[in-house]
Amino acid sequence: MSSSVSKHISPPSNAGVALVKRERRKEARPGELLDAALDLFVEKGFAATRSEEVAARAGVSKGTLFLYFPSKEELFKAVVRENISGRFQEWRRELENFEGGTADMLRYCLKVWWDRVGATKASGINKLIIGEARNFPDIAAFYQDEVIKPVQGLIRMILQRGVDRGEFHIADMDYALFSVMAPMIFLIMMKHSLGACVPQGYPIDPERYLTSQVDTLLHGLCLRPEDAPGDRR
Amino acid sequence: MSSSVSKHISPPSNAGVALVKRERRKEARPGELLDAALDLFVEKGFAATRSEEVAARAGVSKGTLFLYFPSKEELFKAVVRENISGRFQEWRRELENFEGGTADMLRYCLKVWWDRVGATKASGINKLIIGEARNFPDIAAFYQDEVIKPVQGLIRMILQRGVDRGEFHIADMDYALFSVMAPMIFLIMMKHSLGACVPQGYPIDPERYLTSQVDTLLHGLCLRPEDAPGDRR
Amino acid sequence: MSSSVSKHISPPSNAGVALVKRERRKEARPGELLDAALDLFVEKGFAATRSEEVAARAGVSKGTLFLYFPSKEELFKAVVRENISGRFQEWRRELENFEGGTADMLRYCLKVWWDRVGATKASGINKLIIGEARNFPDIAAFYQDEVIKPVQGLIRMILQRGVDRGEFHIADMDYALFSVMAPMIFLIMMKHSLGACVPQGYPIDPERYLTSQVDTLLHGLCLRPEDAPGDRR
Amino acid sequence: MSSSVSKHISPPSNAGVALVKRERRKEARPGELLDAALDLFVEKGFAATRSEEVAARAGVSKGTLFLYFPSKEELFKAVVRENISGRFQEWRRELENFEGGTADMLRYCLKVWWDRVGATKASGINKLIIGEARNFPDIAAFYQDEVIKPVQGLIRMILQRGVDRGEFHIADMDYALFSVMAPMIFLIMMKHSLGACVPQGYPIDPERYLTSQVDTLLHGLCLRPEDAPGDRR
DNA sequence: AATGAATGAGGGTTCATTCAT
DNA sequence: GATGAATGAACCCTCATTCAT
Numbered sequence A, B, C, D: 001m002s003s004s005v006s007k008h009i010s011p012p013s014n015a016g017v018a019l020v021k022r023e024r025r026k027e028a029r030p031g032e033l034l035d036a037a038l039d040l041f042v043e044k045g046f047a048a049t050r051s052e053e054v055a056a057r058a059g060v061s062k063g064t065l066f067l068y069f070p071s072k073e074e075l076f077k078a079v080v081r082e083n084i085s086g087r088f089q090e091w092r093r094e095l096e097n098f099e100g101g102t103a104d105m106l107r108y109c110l111k112v113w114w115d116r117v118g119a120t121k122a123s124g125i126n127k128l129i130i131g132e133a134r135n136f137p138d139i140a141a142f143y144q145d146e147v148i149k150p151v152q153g154l155i156r157m158i159l160q161r162g163v164d165r166g167e168f169h170i171a172d173m174d175y176a177l178f179s180v181m182a183p184m185i186f187l188i189m190m191k192h193s194l195g196a197c198v199p200q201g202y203p204i205d206p207e208r209y210l211t212s213q214v215d216t217l218l219h220g221l222c223l224r225p226e227d228a229p230g231d232r233r
Numbered sequence E: 001a002a003t004g005a006a007t008g009a010g011g012g013t014t015c016a017t018t019c020a021t
Numbered sequence F: 001g002a003t004g005a006a007t008g009a010a011c012c013c014t015c016a017t018t019c020a021t
Helices: A002-009 A012-044 A053-059 A062-068 A072-083 A089-097 A102-118 A119-133 A138-164 A175-191 A206-219 B002-009 B013-043 B051-059 B062-068 B072-082 B086-095 B104-116 B121-135 B135-164 B172-191 B206-219 C001-007 C011-044 C049-057 C060-067 C073-084 C086-097 C102-117 C120-136 C137-164 C173-191 C205-221 D002-009 D011-045 D051-057 D064-066 D070-081 D086-097 D103-120 D121-135 D137-164 D173-192 D206-219
Strands: none
Touching: A002 A053, A012 A053, A012 A062, A012 A072, A012 A138, A012 D011, A053 A072, A053 B051, A062 C086, A072 A119, A072 A138, A089 A102, A089 A138, A102 A138, A102 A175, A102 A206, A102 C073, A119 A138, A119 B013, A119 B121, A119 D070, A138 A175, A175 A206, A175 B172, A206 B172, A206 B206, A206 C073, B013 B051, B013 B062, B013 B072, B013 B121, B072 B121, B072 D121, B086 B104, B086 B135, B104 B121, B104 B135, B104 B206, B121 B135, B121 B172, B121 C137, B135 B172, B206 D002, B206 D173, C011 C049, C011 C060, C011 C073, C011 C120, C011 D121, C049 C060, C049 C073, C073 C120, C073 C137, C086 C102, C086 C137, C086 D051, C086 D121, C102 C137, C102 C173, C102 C205, C120 C137, C120 D011, C120 D121, C137 C173, C173 C205, C173 D173, C173 D206, C205 D173, C205 D206, D011 D051, D011 D064, D011 D070, D011 D121, D051 D064, D070 D121, D070 D137, D086 D103, D086 D137, D103 D121, D103 D137, D103 D173, D103 D206, D121 D137, D121 D173, D137 D173, D173 D206
């Protein structure tokens, strides 16, 4: 066979590269599809995103999508799961070892969140969940368990540390949590929803925004402490 | 019409009642449709809501819906327009005439917002817009102009009053606004999205939540003012 | 190929076995595929059978199937051709040499049919053809020519022998043929269609069934010959 | 409105006709669709029949089909159910009241079956079931219960009457049943499968076929009773 | 005005077939 | 030869929209 000859004269590395290319593509496919799907789901919502569009953005044909995900709904669930990093352990360890004032710890916490989640595509999941939770109650429950609760645990840990070290005054821990989460939610809404629609582009500087929020959160707007309610001195 | 003749010979009271009922219903139709549409759009999003379902919930047939709104998209826009109260004028007047400390003014402002918007069905619009903004950029722009900006103006007015009267210390007015808006957004997300999915109902008391947020907002979490950044005395 | 070198240094017996195995498999491939295809076509019909399933049952990959058969339709035709034994010659010779009463000859004929066709997978072809004839008119015509007509010729020969030897009374030879064929068809339907669906297995014993049918065929249900129509003495 | 005028001058009967037409169509739709579906399923099988084709043959659009049947599979089941007349009661009563010899009774039975079932479109169901039973086990079970068993009961009743009145000699009742059913099955196969594929058209005269089969069934092919097995005198 | 039967474009999904490895 | 990832035409089914009544 002439092909056996050509095999011998063709550079082995070439064949190796071709093989690697093929295999790498196959392994990369699910990730590429999930990336494309995340973009589109965040942009248009689940129902308004067409399967073919996802495939096209990932550079494959419609049929290929269904080689990797049995249905659009499973694709959606996979997108959510994929973008919910189980990195809370690592994050928690970093924060547990934090040395310094708790105010700085809170600043650090939000900075890390922004760098690792907020600024990445994964933050779109949040907006996505808000739009689709009612249509995917099991995904919503999954998100509650895998994201909301761990994050709340982390924040609660920080706030409790502040209280324990005599740095913070917290009347109601359960609701104080929300004071930290609200700016995160707000920022994501800005990035992925309304903020993405104003023609002049993104009108908010996330880092400055978060800094500002944490300062307000820590010290409030009031100049005169005597306005404070309750037993604060 | 020959039918008007028959009306006259039927018992007047009977006919009158029927007529009034009918006419009232007829005039109420668009409102009933908008109400039904709001519920469903908020619950399931624009694309996942079926026109027929809207009609059914409003107690009319599919065809009737299209008698009042030329398309599903126009229905959507009408829902948004309808639920954006033009009552900012009234609200603004009330606040302009507010006498007393600005901290109380802020508390009052959020209380009024909750009573008139947050607690009503209209609050769903917010969640809806967040989910659909990218699909309806013109609606998003409209919402920016008609809702976001007026509300920001209102809040800015309050905060500026606090500064002018020496009550508030605000380093960055543009971002301080967001500190007031974030809890509103957060509460609406809880009410209409994730919070609506946890089976036991989300354990959040809106009034207590808002009170808590305003207190934190006003006085911060820190006990010792010396942690405060900048030129605060 | 460089791999052929490694073969030479590996133990010869080992390589020999592997080679033989491989080559035998290679030659067996089309047969294995046809077997698998017959099973599945009979079980589910042509359209509901997936090519990949056929390949999987034959232990090869989807692509290999198309190496041997250019299309699913050609596979179908090959399945039919393959399972239409050209053994009519042999069968005919056996019957031509049959000595003894024609009643026994008929019994023998059906017994041979059952042993060589009815009891084997090949019988499924009949059910398959019945289900698919309208979709494959050329196959149906082919089947008519290659199977129905030869079989009819065989049966006609037997019946004519009975008549010629004064054993049988046959008013209408063309339709008498069908009296012999109907039980064959019926048995195959039982085996491959409805009978395969009743959970406890269809309670029919083919040999007993055929014996019973032949007896009835030969002697009828009536006790009193005077009920017989026509010129029978 | 000019239309109100035309209403008054148009013949009332005309409006009535129009109304009736519309309503009649609506009520006729399911039947028209079932008819079309029966034709096509029998002709091409379940899988090879396209929904749109069924709709087109019924003179409606694709979507309309799904207004009446929730899926192609439900359509199939409805086709089967629709064409399995519960007229066994009536048939049974007729036969129970039959007076005369049981041989004639059997002839009458098959004649009635041909006229009311075999010659109608409903007979296609039989062929359809044979092709699709394995794909629709629940339909197969339903068919067993609703068709096979009642028909067997009817035939058994006739044969038993023959035995009781000393007219028939039946060694094995369970298998004698099949002797009567086999020609019915055979005829249907001819009509709807192979027989429908021979270009010169239907090569069998059903009435003559059935007469011939019943005669053979009753009296057998043998001239000399001494060939008979068993205790027959 | 109101109805709801009918439509048909659109989108999810399947699967025979191809082809680079 | 053998593989199985990729393709895309084809098909089922949905649902916004129309229109005769």
